[in-house]
Amino acid sequence: MPYINIKVTDERVTKKQKQKLIEGATQLVVEILQKDPKTTHVVIDEIAVDNWGVNGKQYSEFKTKTKK
Incomplete structure (x- = not known):
């Protein structure tokens, strides 16, 4: 029984996108x-951007700086 855990930041991932992830991941394992x-x-776990880190920083901070 395969178990696939996908973690993404909680940045407006739509129901349709989640369905495509589920279908695609399942098909890949098949x-x-x-x-x-x-x-x-x-x-699919949606992680708050304050709880996600990249390059030693919270992703929320990293995102803010890259938009400037």
Whole structure:
């Protein structure tokens, strides 16, 4: 039973985009590992940008600086 965990920042990921991620990740496991899609679980965690770090900084700060 494959378990796929996708983590993304909570920046307006739409229901349609999430569905595409679930479909795509499932299909990848089916094609590469020959796993049954009926037993493949996909979980998407949305992480607040203040709880995500990049280059030693909170992503919210990093994003603000790159927009300037």
